[in-house]
């Protein structure tokens with residue numbers, strides 16, 4: 366399939382809606398952590414827009430790390446396998462860890478990450494925050510501690526989320542209508 370035409374993408378969540386919700390999540394995180402130091406871990410590439418906008422609202426001392434995983438091969442469907450492309454992290458023992466994801470779909474990536482944390486570190490706390498939650502597609506029991514919006518079982522693009530590498534730069538989140 367060729368790239369999608371931007372004008373065929375229907376807006377699901379406007380820029381304003383996304384930004385307002387991010388402020389709400391940031392308020393909760395500011396209240397949760399108070400002034401405790403946090404290691405924010407952004408899952409590349411999809412979560413990068415969300416992480417940057419969210420972190421700008423956080424007030425505690427904070428360090429930012431990036432990890433890169435992949436579960437989507439090509440097109441609209443997950444491969445069902447999570448690959449650690451780059452998961453080099455500092456020593457997180459005794460630290461407050463905030464994992465920032467774009468979307469939880471089957472939950473396999475989130476489970477992989479939580480297992481990785483538990484196997485490698487004794488963190489002070491590990492909080493999982495995802496902008497989107499596609500609850501209907503879940504294949505694991507994992508739930509995010511915080512999420513922005515629940516979405517239906519549609520393939521969404523924009524605001525970091527891609528289709529074959531494109532559309533991450535859209536300011537809104539949208540989907541391609543099937544009919």
Ligand code: 5GP
Nearest residue numbers: 411469470471472473474519520521526527
């Ligand atoms: P999971 O492991 O929960 O099935 O999938 C997590 C990853 O799959 C997300 O981080 C994201 O990269 C990708 N993904 C899942 N659903 C969608 C979707 O609707 N659109 C896009 N662009 N990526 C998705």
